[in-house]
Amino acid sequence: MTTSPFSIPNGAIKKNLKRIVDHWVVVSLMLSGAGTLFGFAILSTYLNAIGLPGLFPSALDTKAALVPWMLLVALLLIAYIFVLTMNSMIFASGATLFNKQPYVQTKMVRLLAIPVLVGISVQMSTIVGDIHPLLTILASALAEIVVFFVLMKSERFRVAIHVVGFMARPEEGMKWQARFGALVPLFIVVFSTVLSAVFPVQLVLSTYPTPTDIESSLKLAGMAIFVSSLALVPAVIFFAFGENLLAKIRNTLAVLMIMTVAMLTMAPRTFPAMVYRTAYLMGLRDTTITSYLITDTYSVDYFDSDWGKVSIDKDRPVVRGFPLLSLGDLLILCPAYLVTTELAEWPARSPACLVTDTKTAKRVPEKQAKKRWAKAQMYEV
Incomplete structure (x- = not known):
């Protein structure tokens, strides 16, 4: 009997909880240290943002008052991550169509990433080129349709689409609805993923200046495509790596943390803006x-x-x-x-x-x- 990649090994949760209980001192110290570093990062970021970094040593005496501020910044970061991964979650919903075909699901995720990346490239290039929004949507949709036609040349892709359609309509196994009906929801997922890629790009690149020449436009378009592609990584990692559900969640969370740090690094004004805004909300x-x-x-x-x-x-x-x-x-x-x-x-x-x-x-x-x-x-x- 084969184990599904979305199953949890017997006793895995109990074993991990037991590890936490047995090493609660180490876990508590790690969490306390992480919280302290996060508080220091918030305080240092704020003082640097307002141009008074020299006050950091004297401000450390107020670390107990940082706790509510830290919680609000953490909530804002969670909302930030949600926006960053919105298109990744939409893309993952399309991959769930192949849950009953675990042997081809990873392959399909990789294949579906092709029309998504092509659509994103076309969309971001036209946006940076200041093309009319309607033409931008039509151009990206046309590019995705072309890629889907090319993918249908692959027998494995056709068979996977047919199996999904047949499972939905077994009585119509030989009709076109069963053979190609799954293409429609897949295209909607891919198209929605491409459209939603605007949100993480806007969130990350909002602090970048408007391009004034071809070189800066190409650089900004490349950055936008990179950010959109990076936002898809958690979904790809979840379906493509990990032998069971716990391993998949662990890998995805690790990649999500790395991706968030990378996004904040590419938009260095984002985190200071969060800290500055939450200081006002907290009355600080x-x-x-x-x-x-x-x-x-x-x-x-x-x-x-x-x-x-x-x-x-x-x-x-x-x-x-x-x-x-x-x-x-x-x-x-x-x-x-x-x-x-x-x-x-x-x-x-x-x-x-x-x-x-x-x-x-x-x-x-x-x-x-x-x-x-x-x-x-x-x-x-």
Whole structure:
């Protein structure tokens, strides 16, 4: 009796769970270490993105406050991976048509990858070439149809298609519906896979500049084709490698992690944008301009015109600004005029911000702040 590649070996799950329980100390240390590194990566990425990497050592004291931030970034990364693998999941749905033919399924996955890659190449080339979207869709569909006609010359491909159709309609085994009916759902899967390849490409290449010459257009088209092809790898790995279901899942997850790192490397601004956005969602970064009483040793003379009019309360300056980062005791307070600053602009503008802590920069209630500012304007000369 042959074992299906989608079966789980007897006792495999129990054996793996027992390994985890027996080595729970090692597993806990590994997970704790991975979580710590992930937190450090988030903090380092944010500080580098805003141009203040030198604050990393002092920011490490706030690592306990990183946990909610880490969870939100992790959820955003999962959503990012979902978009990256959308076309891979659609392609995998087509391969499931051959689940009852495990002896040819791997071969069919490899053959079906040909029309997908041809369609993606045509689609990405026409998109970069700024061709009308309708013509782009028609051109990629025509290319896929041509490849399907060529594949039908292969006897193994024809037989596999016939078997799928015959299983669906055994009473019509000799009719064209049984012989070629499976081509229609397969073409729909391939066509949908090619169309959905736009999403991972747009996600990864959105930070790249618009090409202005033929050389840059060809380079961007090649990058788009590479990204689309890379997004298909998890589906191919799942069906083509692994002797059982657990091995297939393990291999696919490993490739998925490598692919995500590769995609983030090709789009270096993506992860900083995630971290920057989630900092706002977590309230670690705010765009609300309020007044702060600085109780540290700073005097009014320390604040230049960038901070606007600085009032005095009991010999202490009161400034208006917003927190670029408020994590634990660490506070990076920026002048009000920087509130509309984009992420890419922060490295040049963050030196104007005040690095302090939440103990020495007290937020003044807005009602009292308005009274102080009104009083300051009353005596203005």
